[in-house]
Amino acid sequence: MPLEIVRNDITKMKVDAIVNAANESLLGGGGVDGAIHRAAGSGLLAECRTLGGCKTGKAKITGGYNLPAKYVIHTVGPIYNDGKHGEKVLLESCYRESLALAKEYQCETVAFPLISSGVYGYPKDQALKVAIDVISDFLLENEMMVYIVIFDKAAYKISEKLFSDIAEYIDDNYVDEHTNYSRERIRMNALPPMAPRTRRKKTDDDFLEMCDCRAMLAEDDLDAKLKQIDESFSQMLLRKIDEKGMTDAECYKKANIDRKLFSKIRSDVHYKPSKPTALAFAISLELSLAETEDMLRKAGFALSHSNKFDIIIEYFISKGNYNIFEINEALFAFDQSLLGA
Numbered sequence: 623m624p625l626e627i628v629r630n631d632i633t634k635m636k637v638d639a640i641v642n643a644a645n646e647s648l649l650g651g652g653g654v655d656g657a658i659h660r661a662a663g664s665g666l667l668a669e670c671r672t673l674g675g676c677k678t679g680k681a682k683i684t685g686g687y688n689l690p691a692k693y694v695i696h697t698v699g700p701i702y703n704d705g706k707h708g709e710k711v712l713l714e715s716c717y718r719e720s721l722a723l724a725k726e727y728q729c730e731t732v733a734f735p736l737i738s739s740g741v742y743g744y745p746k747d748q749a750l751k752v753a754i755d756v757i758s759d760f761l762l763e764n765e766m767m768v769y770i771v772i773f774d775k776a777a778y779k780i781s782e783k784l785f786s787d788i789a790e791y792i793d794d795n796y797v798d799e800h801t802n803y804s805r806e807r808i809r810m811n812a813l814p815p816m817a818p819r820t821r822r823k824k825t826d827d828d829f830l831e832m833c834d835c836r837a838m839l840a841e842d843d844l845d846a847k848l849k850q851i852d853e854s855f856s857q858m859l860l861r862k863i864d865e866k867g868m869t870d871a872e873c874y875k876k877a878n879i880d881r882k883l884f885s886k887i888r889s890d891v892h893y894k895p896s897k898p899t900a901l902a903f904a905i906s907l908e909l910s911l912a913e914t915e916d917m918l919r920k921a922g923f924a925l926s927h928s929n930k931f932d933i934i935i936e937y938f939i940s941k942g943n944y945n946i947f948e949i950n951e952a953l954f955a956f957d958q959s960l961l962g963a
């Protein structure tokens with residue numbers, strides 16, 4: 623999965639490069655900077671001394687020394703004032719410059735902390751949004767596995783409005799799998815009786831209308847519909863990509879799926895993806911809820927109201943929000959597995 627949010631200590635990440643939220647001196651500091659220097663050992667500080675500092679919004683690279691990572695990319699985030707002093711542009715630049723350096727050094731895997739969101743005071747939800755926006759833009763053009771590393775759960779926040787909207791949606795829709803049926807029955811009995819349905823006699827007009835409809839469903843159309851019933855997941859995916867006028871790469875990138883997995887699905891007509899992978903494609907293709915259910919069925923799954931993960935996905939589809947990275951932010955906030963490979 624090209625962008626993943628993980629909870630970890632960044633100094634433990636086994637990646638090609640970790641990014642350090644440094645200060646302009648590059649001579650170490652508190653927070654994540656201190657942790658990286660402690661774990662890397664004195665060789666890192668010695669190399670940093672040769673770099674002559676770094677401007678806010680820029681990035682410089684060193685070796686990883688005793689860290690599991692081969693490189694450390696040091697970037698200097700802005701100190702947050704009130705959001706009106708160019709903080710966002712500078713923070714975006716930190717991510718862009720760090721990714722450019724990672725690319726130049728042929729890194730395939732990179733891990734970022736939430737830059738500026740600690741001592742520098744950038745509101746965490748906004749800092750996370752900047753990170754996700756810049757990284758996902760970069761991944762549209764580049765092949766890389768990027769991690770956003772969240773140190774502690776408290777450090778992680780999506781916008782409160784989104785969080786409470788989703789929580790409310792879960793509350794309204796969640797059905798406990800172990801429904802107490804006798805209680806359910808009592809509740810049903812307490813409901814007012816339903817009004818009897820009035821039945822209208824069919825008129826000639828109704829009949830003509832029905833015939834028209836049938837005629838419209840041309841034979842070809844019927845053939846195509848019958849073929850779709852037997853279609854596998856892989857076939858449906860490729861058909862939908864064509865119908866939406868997307869390229870394969872557009873689709874798997876938007877789905878946060880890596881190229882290798884996509885090729886596997888493409889070449890194996892009977893490939894059975896995991897549920898998060900199937901859903902990632904449904905989101906990428908911007909399928910309606912009914913189409914999403916259809917696609918899931920091909921992979922042997924269904925959406926259920928006894929599952930928070932499913933309800934959150936349903937929430938986003940019902941809102942017409944198909945941004946997989948925002949969906950993953952929300953899934954992460956609710957401790958659910960993420961979409962993608």
Ligand code: ADP
Nearest residue numbers: 631632643653654657735738739740741742773
């Ligand atoms: P800044 O000065 O840029 O705000 P900080 O180091 O104070 O940098 O904080 C940046 C982010 O890094 C914060 O969200 C903090 O929780 C997180 N952080 C601190 N230590 C670690 C660590 N070992 N691994 C990953 N993230 C960390």
